[in-house]
Amino acid sequence: MPAHTLPRVLEVALAAPGGRCYRHCERPVRTRRLRSPLPGTWQVRACPAGVVSVVVYTEWVRRDLSQDVLHLLRGHTVPRSLVHARDLRLATRHGPELGTAAERFLARARPRRGIRVVYWRVYPFQGKDGAERRLFVCLRTRHPTPVFFAAPSSATAGDCPSCAAVRRSTPRRARKRR
């Protein structure tokens, strides 16, 4: 197991199950684990329509991960300018706040280090037209990585700009006439 990978005992201790899509649809939020070129764990919490509550990147290191996460997220977001440093919030998780099993595990681990977590949370904002925009994620496999984008609250993950670009570039097959 790579040195930065979270052992199961820490993953369990950090889990945050439950929750609802706040001020959007109030439906349960699901946590989806995403592939990441970074060594840590990357999760997105979103409602069935694709509205993102929070994106969480976790790594078992000492350093500040914010810059790595900023670059990673910009590579997955349309437009890239949607990712601001001010929307990334850092937390260090220590043993005592994580329950007995994780506390004892971390107390034995050498070198001693906390768990670094970076949260990306984009609060609803007004677009140029004055309408409210929210952060969405499209997890469809038409594109190799998840795509984050902003759209009106009434949108769905299906309004993903990358999927639309694929649709535009793929010629429609002519309908068969009977």
Next chain:
Amino acid sequence: MARRSGPARPRQLSIVLAQWCPHCVPLSVRNGRRLARRLGVPLRLLDIDRRGENAEADRLVRKFGDASPDYLIPQVFLEWSDGRVDPLLTGFSEQVSRTARAWRDLLASDWLRAVRAGARP
């Protein structure tokens, strides 16, 4: 000034918070009081929106806590008699119940038992 001798002891518990934050009020104030009582130290609340408190809140977070341009709250610190400051808990960015679980774990931790027994983990 006379130099203090003996092992360092907990001196003060500080919580950086905001009144509008549901992870802070009442959850962290209530649990902070509980923790301070068990440690036998006073509790200091530092409101990031209150002039006179926000500078000290920023100092603690930037120097000892989890600093970001718009940092997470609450952040809880234990100050020791020898000047050391330990970050204890940072609020979770998920639902309030997750921060509540972190408080429960902290209050039931080996760390708290050790500090109450006079150790300095």
